[in-house]
Amino acid sequence: MRRTRVTSFDVAEAAGVSQSTVSRALAGSPSITEETRARVEAAAATLGYHVDARAARLRSGRTGTLAVVVVGRAGFDPTRVSGFHYALLGSTCAAAAECGYQSLVSFQSEQGSFSWNYVAQGQADGLVVMGTSVNRAAWNDLLETAPEGPVAVWGAPFDDDRWVRASNFEGAVMAVERLVSAGYRRIGFLGTVDSEHPQFAERYEGYRDTLVRHGLPVSDPLEVLGDDRVAGGRDAIARLLAAKQPPDAVFAANDAIALGALEALDREGVRVPEDFGVIGFDGLAAGVHSHPPLTTIEPDFAEAGRALVSRICDPDEEPTRRVPVRLIERGSVRAPR
Amino acid sequence: MRRTRVTSFDVAEAAGVSQSTVSRALAGSPSITEETRARVEAAAATLGYHVDARAARLRSGRTGTLAVVVVGRAGFDPTRVSGFHYALLGSTCAAAAECGYQSLVSFQSEQGSFSWNYVAQGQADGLVVMGTSVNRAAWNDLLETAPEGPVAVWGAPFDDDRWVRASNFEGAVMAVERLVSAGYRRIGFLGTVDSEHPQFAERYEGYRDTLVRHGLPVSDPLEVLGDDRVAGGRDAIARLLAAKQPPDAVFAANDAIALGALEALDREGVRVPEDFGVIGFDGLAAGVHSHPPLTTIEPDFAEAGRALVSRICDPDEEPTRRVPVRLIERGSVRAPR
DNA sequence: ATGAAAGCGCTAACAG
DNA sequence: CTGTTAGCGCTTTCAT
Numbered sequence: 001m002r003r004t005r006v007t008s009f010d011v012a013e014a015a016g017v018s019q020s021t022v023s024r025a026l027a028g029s030p031s032i033t034e035e036t037r038a039r040v041e042a043a044a045a046t047l048g049y050h051v052d053a054r055a056a057r058l059r060s061g062r063t064g065t066l067a068v069v070v071v072g073r074a075g076f077d078p079t080r081v082s083g084f085h086y087a088l089l090g091s092t093c094a095a096a097a098e099c100g101y102q103s104l105v106s107f108q109s110e111q112g113s114f115s116w117n118y119v120a121q122g123q124a125d126g127l128v129v130m131g132t133s134v135n136r137a138a139w140n141d142l143l144e145t146a147p148e149g150p151v152a153v154w155g156a157p158f159d160d161d162r163w164v165r166a167s168n169f170e171g172a173v174m175a176v177e178r179l180v181s182a183g184y185r186r187i188g189f190l191g192t193v194d195s196e197h198p199q200f201a202e203r204y205e206g207y208r209d210t211l212v213r214h215g216l217p218v219s220d221p222l223e224v225l226g227d228d229r230v231a232g233g234r235d236a237i238a239r240l241l242a243a244k245q246p247p248d249a250v251f252a253a254n255d256a257i258a259l260g261a262l263e264a265l266d267r268e269g270v271r272v273p274e275d276f277g278v279i280g281f282d283g284l285a286a287g288v289h290s291h292p293p294l295t296t297i298e299p300d301f302a303e304a305g306r307a308l309v310s311r312i313c314d315p316d317e318e319p320t321r322r323v324p325v326r327l328i329e330r331g332s333v334r335a336p337r
Numbered sequence: 338m339r340r341t342r343v344t345s346f347d348v349a350e351a352a353g354v355s356q357s358t359v360s361r362a363l364a365g366s367p368s369i370t371e372e373t374r375a376r377v378e379a380a381a382a383t384l385g386y387h388v389d390a391r392a393a394r395l396r397s398g399r400t401g402t403l404a405v406v407v408v409g410r411a412g413f414d415p416t417r418v419s420g421f422h423y424a425l426l427g428s429t430c431a432a433a434a435e436c437g438y439q440s441l442v443s444f445q446s447e448q449g450s451f452s453w454n455y456v457a458q459g460q461a462d463g464l465v466v467m468g469t470s471v472n473r474a475a476w477n478d479l480l481e482t483a484p485e486g487p488v489a490v491w492g493a494p495f496d497d498d499r500w501v502r503a504s505n506f507e508g509a510v511m512a513v514e515r516l517v518s519a520g521y522r523r524i525g526f527l528g529t530v531d532s533e534h535p536q537f538a539e540r541y542e543g544y545r546d547t548l549v550r551h552g553l554p555v556s557d558p559l560e561v562l563g564d565d566r567v568a569g570g571r572d573a574i575a576r577l578l579a580a581k582q583p584p585d586a587v588f589a590a591n592d593a594i595a596l597g598a599l600e601a602l603d604r605e606g607v608r609v610p611e612d613f614g615v616i617g618f619d620g621l622a623a624g625v626h627s628h629p630p631l632t633t634i635e636p637d638f639a640e641a642g643r644a645l646v647s648r649i650c651d652p653d654e655e656p657t658r659r660v661p662v663r664l665i666e667r668g669s670v671r672a673p674r
Numbered sequence: 675a676t677g678a679a680a681g682c683g684c685t686a687a688c689a690g
Numbered sequence: 691c692t693g694t695t696a697g698c699g700c701t702t703t704c705a706t
Contacts, residue, residue, distance in 0.1 A: 007683060018693045023685060031691060052459040054400065055683035058391040058698050065441070078427025079638045083622065086423040090415025093444055102460070104402070105442040107430055122389040122699090123439070230625075259626050266628070285420065288567075289596050291603070291628030301416045344699060355677045360701060368675060392699035395682050459683090 006049045015043035026051055063125050065102045066312060067118035068092055071109065071131025071138045071155070073227055078107035081131075082256065084282045088130055088154060091305030098306070099313040101125070111137040119149030126150040126312030133157040133197060134227045152311040154304070157196045164307045164321055166299040168199050168281075171325035172206025175251050175279045175297050178327060180214050181336040184249035184277045187211060190236050190261060191253025193221040200253040203281060207251050219247065224257050233260025241268055249277035249333075255284035255296055262290050262332065273334040283328055293330035299323050343386045352380035363388055400462050402439045403649060404455035405429055408446065408468025408475045408492070410564055415444035418468075419593065421619045425467050425491060428642030435643070436650040438462070448474040456486030463487040463649030470494040470534060471564045489648040491641070494533045501644045501658055503636040505536050505618075508662035509543025512588050512616045512634050515664060517551050518673040521586035521614045524548060527573050527598060528590025530558040537590040540618060544588050556584065561594050570597025578605055586614035586670075592621035592633055599627050599669065610671040620665055629668035636662050 012019040025032045025040035072081050093103040118124035153163045189207050191200045211218045224232035252258035258280030270276045283298025307320040349356040362369045362377035409418050430440040455461035490500045526544050528537045548555045561569035589595035595617030607613045620635025644657040
């Protein structure tokens with residue numbers, strides 16, 4: 001076994017150049033002859049040398065790392081994180097990699113142990129926070145801590161200049177247009193609209209505007225109770241069907257609610273999509289296997305990841321705040337008439 | 338703004354102690370008076386001081402970080418990673434956090450850009466690799482690269498001493514026992530059994546043993562073609578139902594296959610679970626919303642995460658190779674008779 | 675229990 | 691284009 005780590009000095013000696021030349025060559029500095037670089041790389045390869053990230057980071061002051069925090073529901077382990085946030089996590093890590101950044105990931109949900117100070121501690125160059133708006137304690141803590149360095153946020157129940165969101169209004173318009181084109185006429189909205197759910201409020205506006213434009217009746221948002229969206233969607237449908245004149249379609253504020261709605265509708269024997277249309281929002285993978293498969297509005301995850309990451313990697317760029325969405329046709333809305 | 342970073346020297350001065358005392362106090366060294374520690378902590382708090390991870394890591398040689406690589410299917414972005422691996426990723430990060438480790442996460446799928454050398458580069462103290470056995474190129478690359486440092490693996494299609502797996506045999510026994518107890522008698526197995534799928538082979542053995550023990554007929558494994566397990570499960574059912582004497586239940590080698598099977602069965606008008614039982618393996622979240630909801634064998638994700646992480650954090654411990662599983666009753670198997 | 679001093683391996687400023 | 695030099699901020703002996 002080698003007694004000590006191979007350093008850039010060893011490579012320098014083997015290649016017959018100075019240590020700083022090794023550093024420059026391996027860092028891809030343009031002011032190095034290709035011939036020298038080749039010699040250095042060859043020497044590095046034979047010696048099995050790798051730049052020590054610890055030393056490089058100390059000296060340069062940079063980390064090349066992004067801290068990514070996924071906020072979950074209090075009391076639930078990371079295994080129960082929504083598929084939406086997993087997908088967003090994946091595309092964020094991919095976008096970070098595109099910019100040459102690594103991703104330091106943590107799942108946080110419990111009050112008293114939140115930690116956002118990655119930049120101050122020299123562990124990352126910036127922070128991306130994503131997760132459920134339901135965990136107020138987490139978002140409040142983020143607001144109070146005011147971590148150093150650039151921050152980008154998805155899912156927070158507050159408005160500041162760091163959030164990135166789906167084009168909720170436009171998505172809602174697409175969703176409701178789709179229902180209208182299928183001939184549904186009494187279209188409800190499933191989801192609590194209040195200051196804690198700015199994304200739902202935006203979707204409700206798109207819903208309302210579209211119905212008004214078509215001269216169709218607009219309902220108040222039907223509140224979805226509890227933090228468990230699926231259960232909330234189930235209950236909401238029960239209440240909805242008990243009404244004097246129930247709707248013949250719903251736009252659910254998100255896919256979890258829609259999945260719950262689908263379950264309840266099936267149990268009540270309502271035929272979807274023939275007699276009742278359902279459309280969701282989020283593009284959840286679970287919607288592929290529901291009964292029927294869930295038609296939904298999906299944000300462009302790759303763009304979402306890029307938008308979050310670019311706030312940190314390209315701080316001079318004009319930040320993207322809205323991510324485009326598209327309609328995913330599955331089976332919970334009947335064909336256009 | 339402060340002109341330069343607050344260092345341990347600043348804290349030392351403010352607290353009236355030496356710099357090394359600051360280091361010891363904040364690192365929790367036992368050889369420091371509680372009184373001194375309190376003074377140091379107070380000073381650090383007022384100055385807004387945080388230990389610089391870059392410097393600490395360079396000096397100590399440790400990183401306090403685990404590299405976690407999620408291997409995906411070639412050509413697919415991280416958004417399409419199986420929910421199983423997302424859940425395992427989450428519980429691995431949680432287990433790492435329990436041991437005081439952070440998680441450097443990357444999603445890798447493309448040949449030519451695999452990277453496992455986190456330990457050699459001083460970016461992590463160990464490596465956890467998880468993902469689909471289908472990406473041969475990735476696993477071969479891992480084998481060839483032979484990265485430095487401790488490694489733990491989930492999902493690899495090879496046998497060496499680094500893997501951790503579910504108790505596949507025992508889980509298969511539980512699954513088939515459940516089908517037998519419900520009165521199904523011609524029980525098939527859905528899944529390709531070969532050297533590329535050691536976990537499927539183990540599940541098939543549990544299937545076969547259980548049927549033999551009950552004196553029931555054993556089928557050969559029904560091959561599931563292609564890398565898309567859901568499509569493969571659909572096709573397999575089509576072939577199965579075309580047989581002279583089709584089975585009245587299947588144990589699917591995993592939930593993705595089972596979900597495809599459920600779809601095909603529904604399309605063919607076969608009533609599940611009344612006339613046909615289906616049970617899967619993995620505990621996929623999507624199975625909650627399938628039609629009917631999928632009964633399955635779920636590994637203990639928290640234990641799985643701990644087993645992977647402990648190979649790196651507690652290298653002296655006897656490594657856990659098998660993770661316990663449990664039966665999740667949903668709706669694709671009828672009640673026991 | 676605390677202080678003094680050394681140095682981890684590298685990048686970057688400055689010469690040449 | 692390449693070499694020389696000086697630290698980055700901390701942990702860890704070694705003293706006391």
